[in-house]
Amino acid sequence: xxxxxxxxxxxxxxxxxxxxxxxxxxxxxxxxxxxxxxxxxxxxxxxxxxxxxxxxxxxxxxxxxxxxxxxxxxxxxxxxxxxxxxxxxxxxxxxxxxxxxxxxxxxxxxxxx
Amino acid sequence: xxxxxxxxxxxxxxxxxxxxxxxxxxxxxxxxxxxxxxxxxxxxxxxxxxxxxxxxxxxxxxxxxxxxxxxxxxxxxxxxxxxxxxxxxxxxxxxxxxxxxxxxxxxxxxx
Numbered sequence: 609x610x611x612x613x614x615x616x617x618x619x620x621x622x623x624x625x626x627x628x629x630x631x632x633x634x635x636x637x638x639x640x641x642x643x644x645x646x647x648x649x650x651x652x653x654x655x656x657x658x659x660x661x662x663x664x665x666x667x668x669x670x671x672x673x674x675x676x677x678x679x680x681x682x683x684x685x686x687x688x689x690x691x692x693x694x695x696x697x698x699x700x701x702x703x704x705x706x707x708x709x710x711x712x713x714x715x716x717x718x719x720x721x
Numbered sequence: 722x723x724x725x726x727x728x729x730x731x732x733x734x735x736x737x738x739x740x741x742x743x744x745x746x747x748x749x750x751x752x753x754x755x756x757x758x759x760x761x762x763x764x765x766x767x768x769x770x771x772x773x774x775x776x777x778x779x780x781x782x783x784x785x786x787x788x789x790x791x792x793x794x795x796x797x798x799x800x801x802x803x804x805x806x807x808x809x810x811x812x813x814x815x816x817x818x819x820x821x822x823x824x825x826x827x828x829x830x831x832x
Contacts, residue, residue, distance in 0.1 A: 650810070651822040656818075664819055708814060712765045712766070715762075
């Protein structure tokens with residue numbers, strides 16, 4: 609069964625450094641999302657992306673965050689200057705045009721020191 | 722030390738019994754509801770969904786019930802197995818939009 613994949617599985621970085629989290633969507637999926645989950649808390653929406661544009665973003669998704677689909681396959685989340693509070697699990701989710709169900713990847717655990 | 726973060730409600734069920742996990746949602750405009758299962762260190766896994774024009778939907782060993790009058794959603798798991806142990810999230814969406822997750826319920830299956 610096709611799955612969303614994410615790399616890296618774990619990332620440790622110093623505060624102020626840039627990180628790029630990568631997601632490979634399921635092949636016929638055209639809608640992409642990033643969510644995050646701070647340890648012990650619920651999953652929170654960050655941004656949705658379709659047709660090379662941001663469709664919606666949350667208050668969390670400030671100027672330090674950006675998304676792109678650089679090569680038609682990967683979908684990336686960039687954090688320009690990481691803060692301690694960016695430490696969380698980051699999940700990519702994707703869906704088809706026809707169905708609302710979002711399928712989640714295994715996540716990237718980001719630790720900012 | 723002091724713990725930080727949400728304290729999840731926990732449901733402990735004997736193996737083989739049926740489990741019922743409840744959820745209250747807040748947005749009257751939501752018309753699509755999903756249950757996700759999250760095992761430790763993994764991403765949310767889709768279990769079952771239901772649209773607002775339905776009040777019941779069945780899958781394999783799982784049933785979702787929707788009561789729009791009181792904005793209540795429940796997940797029933799038949800013959801609960803040890804592999805069902807996880808955190809279960811209800812989630813809502815305005816349809817083709819972002820998914821808003823609830824706080825989750827931890828299901829512990831006692832062998």
